[in-house]
Amino acid sequence: MAAFTVDTKLFQELGELLVAKESTALTELIKNSYDADATVVTVHGSNLKDGAKGSIAVTDDGSGMAQADFENGFLRIAGRTKVASDRRSLVFGRRFTGEKGVGRLAAHKLARRLAIRSSKAQHAERGAEVLPAAIETVVASIDWDAIEALETLDQVPASNAVLVKVEKQTKGKSIPSGTSLLMTPLRRGWTQRTIESFLKEAVTLAPTxxxxxxxxxxxxxxxxxxxxxxxxxxxKDPGFRIQFSGDLAVPDVFxxxxxxxxxxxxxxxxxxxxxxxxxxxxxxxxxxxxxxxxxxxxxxxxxxxxxxxxxxxxxxxxxxxxxxxxxxxxxxxxxxxxxxxxxxxxxxxxxxxxxxxxxxxxxxxxxxxxxxxxxxxxxxxxxxxxxxxxxxxxxxxxxxxxxxxxxxxxxxxxxxxxxxxxxxxxxxxxxxxLIVRLGHSVRRDVKEVKRVDRERQEAIAKRADVGESPSALRVRESAQAAASQLDIVQAAIKSGDLKKAAAAAKAAQPHVAEVSALSEEFGSEAVMWRVLASLGTELAAFVHEINALALEASGIVADLDDAIPNVTTPAALSKIRRARKSALELADRIRRNAIFLVDSTSFQGRRRRSRLPLRERFDAVVPFFATRIKQKAIVLENAIGVDLRTPPMFPAELAGIFTNLVSNAVKFTEKGGRIRTHATLSKGVMAVTVENTGMHVDIAKSMRLFEAFHSTTERPDAVLGQGMGMGLTITRAFVQEYGGTIEFVKPSPDFATAIRFEVPVR
Structure with a gap:
């Protein structure tokens, strides 16, 4: 009687068709564990790069298989065990994730031989919280190469390519249920790229x-x-976890x-x-x-x-x-x-x-x-x-x-x-x-408000007297305009012209609102401003002390000069000359710092606004941090053009901006790192960028660093100290005074962090 026969090449053909790659194969085996009511499945890889020695083990604590389950389910290609009934697992009622009964071909995809040990759980009613102990254990092996060496599948039973034996459970001895699949040797060694690709996929195999x-x-x-x-x-389900170990250990996603x-x-x-x-x-x-x-x-x-x-x-x-x-x-x-x-x-x-x-x-x-x-x-x-x-x-x-x-x-x-x-x-x-529209509509409105405010501030800065702060002029003019309209209101009420009074009151409202907004902006930081003003006063007085120290250092140099002719031993003469050199450097540093403090704290520094040479003013700030820069072996580059000048500004304001930016850069640059400052002038806007290596700043979260009392560091620097949480707040206030902006931006290659401020220059 004629009958169909099946060539053993079926496994290879089906495997290539139904299981696309190694990660897909392992996913199918993990799904089988889920369908078997496992609560945890472990996938362990060993020597994956060496196909001959490599192995992959998949172990779960599911319901396992008895001999009949193994023969009618695992050994039957395209079996119907998951098609019958309500397509749910027997105990936890999970909806089956597989349906074609070909998941075991995944083992063929991965390795040349498969060793199986499966312990069948006793019967449990649906809804049970845990699986009961096992009643019997199936131990089996499949040699895929031996099967494919045959011509047809009906030759397999006599070939010993598939071996199955059953271990009955010993009375009084309880073992947990579950299935273990050991696949070795691998069909091919896994390259590093294959392993990395799998690990990336494994992270998202289940949703985070x-x-x-x-x-x-x-x-x-x-x-x-x-x-x-x-x-x-x-x-009712106790949950399902996937664990990867060995060569397949998945790194934590930070x-x-x-x-x-x-x-x-x-x-x-x-x-x-x-x-x-x-x-x-x-x-x-x-x-x-x-x-x-x-x-x-x-x-x-x-x-x-x-x-x-x-x-x-x-x-x-x-x-x-x-x-x-x-x-x-x-x-x-x-x-x-x-x-x-x-x-x-x-x-x-x-x-x-x-x-x-x-x-x-x-x-x-x-x-x-x-x-x-x-x-x-x-x-x-x-x-x-x-x-x-x-x-x-x-x-x-x-x-x-x-x-x-x-x-x-x-x-x-x-x-x-x-x-x-x-x-x-x-x-x-x-x-x-819809997310795009919601976000764009909010940002568009905010950007428009900020643009109008910057343009108004820029116009005020142009009109402000050289001795007056632009914001002070803005407050004064708004207050005068409001007062003028209120005078009209008062006169109109006396004359009984209520319509005119109402119109004047309405005209006064924008000016009152602007004064209110500006006072609220300044008032929220007023306490710290007073503290800083007090410190500035003390520093201004301290300049005299610093100058005295410089004179004293100069006196030490003179005394050493007088002593040199009387020294006869070469060793002593060498020490005196080194001390003289150090004293000269100390005197020079003290004088430079004194000049900086005068610019920052003196009345002269806030007396007159002028167009300041940008490169020169940056160089004036750097010596204040010379000790720390030297200790950390930082390379600092000033790439600002020599001809670039600011809009009319107070020297103290520009000194404050550069002081805060350089201070932060020095704090967060690692030993042997780099700091670079550069500037451009384009379309009437001066942009100055300070970037450094070392610690990275998340641009998405960087706006909070401009909030008052939000220090950029919790750990004090040995020389520079700990931030007060006002540096960037003050810097932003200085920049906004002239209609400008400041923000963290994407750094240049080889740098970790960059901050840029822009101000209009007319």
């Missing part, structure tokens, strides 16, 4: 907790949709305050049965502190029953920076396991990178799909601020039972293209575009 767990308190300014985002379709470092956080919920879509977006506390008008947005929209698969998502966005490459991107998870390649650096399933590269001056038309009357108005240039996928870290969670439209490709690398995938893609992209 920030993408589903309860967010820390006060991270967002208003509630989102979930306390915890539903990840899996499960009943992410302190990872949610707090986001700018905006969004959550999405679509329910297939009802067709209801819900989206909520909120600024983080850090964003709200920076942009007071920032606010969340949420909407609900009925898209039609069964219009797409049920999915939930949480997305964290960062402004002006990106996430760590290991976690950046919006990834897709099915039953808690990642579906590659969505979210990979080379995958652009949402079109974010494509649109980021081709962005133009137009609005985001994807938001036309939103039916919400309170949707923020579009800006015609909002597409210019689109960000690539690296600015997002997110997860889209899908479940088998509510995603019938999504069919996995046979190699487990993504879904078949179709309406279901398009639906998810569309609404996730709408959400990221």
């Amino acid at each position: 907790p920030v993408l589903w767990d309860k967010l820390p308190e006060d991270i967002v300014t208003e509630p989102l949709l979930f306390k915890k985002v539903p990840v899996r379709d499960q009943l 992410s302190p305050d990872i949610a707090a470092s986001a700018g905006w956080i969004a959550e999405i919920d679509f329910e297939r049965k009802t067709g209801l879509l819900r989206v909520a977006i909120a600024p983080t506390k850090a964003t709200h502190l920076k942009f007071k008008d920032s606010a969340g947005f949420r909407f609900e929209q009925h898209l039609g029953k069964e219009s797409g698969p049920t999915f939930r998502a949480r997305i964290l966005q960062r402004s002006n920076t990106v996430w760590d490459p290991v976690v950046q991107g919006i990834r897709v998870f099915m039953e808690g396991f990642r579906v590659p390649p969505y979210g990979d650096a080379t995958d652009d399933w949402l079109g974010l990178d494509r649109d980021y590269k081709s962005r133009a001056r137009r609005r985001l038309t994807s938001l036309d799909r939103i039916e919400a009357p309170d949707l923020p108005e579009a800006n015609e240039t909002e597409e210019l601020v689109l960000q690539g996928s690296s600015a997002y870290m997110g997860a889209v969670f899908l479940q088998r039972s509510s995603s019938p439209e999504l069919q996995m490709l046979v190699n487990r690398e993504g879904f078949l293209a179709g309406p279901g995938l398009d639906f998810v893609t569309e609404w996730v992209r709408v959400t990221t575009d």
Whole structure:
């Protein structure tokens, strides 16, 4: 009788077709442990670079296999053990993650032989909290090379290529259930690139907790949709952990305050049965502190029953920076396991990178799909601020039972293209575009207010007398204008012309508001300003003491000169000459510091504004830090052009700016490091940059360093001391006095941190 026969090459053909790469193979074995009600699975790699000696072990504490389970399940290709019943695990009620019964081909993909030891748990009712002890143990081995040396699979039983024996449980002895797979030797040695690629994928095999767990308190300014985002379709479940060890040990992802470092956080919920879509977006506390008008947005929209698969998502966005490459991107998870390649650096399933590269001056038309009357108005240039996928870290969670439209490709690398995938893609992209609009509208308004304020301050600086502070003139003129209007109010009330009085009172309001805003700005720091003013007075008096010390050092030099002719021994003469040289250097340093203190603290330093030579004024500050610069062997470069001059400024102000910037640079530059200062003049704006090697400053969080009493260091410098938390606050006030700005910027190559201030020069 004729019959079908199956060539042993089937394993190789199926393995290449169904298991794309090593990481996919291990993922399938981990899923098998999950389906077997394991609470923990360990993947251990040893000697991976040496294929002949290399091995991979996958061990879990799941329900295990009896002989019948092994023969009807593991040894049966495309078996139906996960297709029958309700497709849930027997004890914890987990929705099965596999369905084609070919996960064991992953072992063939990885190695030439497989050793199996599996202990079958006793029967337990669904909903039990733990698995009971084992009742029997199956010990088996499979030699894939021996199988493939045969012609057909029906020759396998007589070949000893597959060996199975059963160990019955000894009475009175209890052993835990679980399965161990040992695969060795490897089919090929793993290169360092293969290992690193796997480790990166392993980090995101399961979603990081920030993408589903309860967010820390006060991270967002208003509630989102979930306390915890539903990840899996499960009943009562004790949880599931994946551990990697040996050559496959996954390094920890360093992410302190990872949610707090986001700018905006969004959550999405679509329910297939009802067709209801819900989206909520909120600024983080850090964003709200920076942009007071920032606010969340949420909407609900009925898209039609069964219009797409049920999915939930949480997305964290960062402004002006990106996430760590290991976690950046919006990834897709099915039953808690990642579906590659969505979210990979080379995958652009949402079109974010494509649109980021081709962005133009137009609005985001994807938001036309939103039916919400309170949707923020579009800006015609909002597409210019689109960000690539690296600015997002997110997860889209899908479940088998509510995603019938999504069919996995046979190699487990993504879904078949179709309406279901398009639906998810569309609404996730709408959400990221909504984040862009919310952020842009807030930044645009704030930037416009700041621009107007800078222009007003610049105009005041032009008109201010050489002996007057621009801000003082601004306050005085606003107060005079308000007083003038109030005089009109008073006269109008006396004459009974209430309409004129009301108009004058209205005209006075902007001037009063400006005086109020300026007084509030200065008043919040008034106490520390008084302290610093007191210190400045003391330093001004101390200049006389410093000059006296310089004279005394000069006197020591003169005494040494008188003593030299009377010295006869060469050793003593050498010591006296070294002492004379040191005394001369000391006297010179004291004189330079005295000049600096005069510029910084004297009445003359705030008496007259003038266009100051920038390079020369920077050089005047540097000697104040000469001792520390020398001790740390720092190379300091002044690359400011000799002809560059400031707008009219007080010498004390420019001295204060450079003092604070150089002080911070010296503190945070490592031994043997570099500090470089350079400046440009372009389109009427003078830009001065101070950059240094050593400690890096996170630009996304740098604005807080300009807040009063926020010291840049908690550890005092041995020479420079500990900051008072006012240096950058004062520096910003000096710069803003002339309509300028100051901020941390991206440093040049070979430098760690850069800070730049800009002031208009006319």
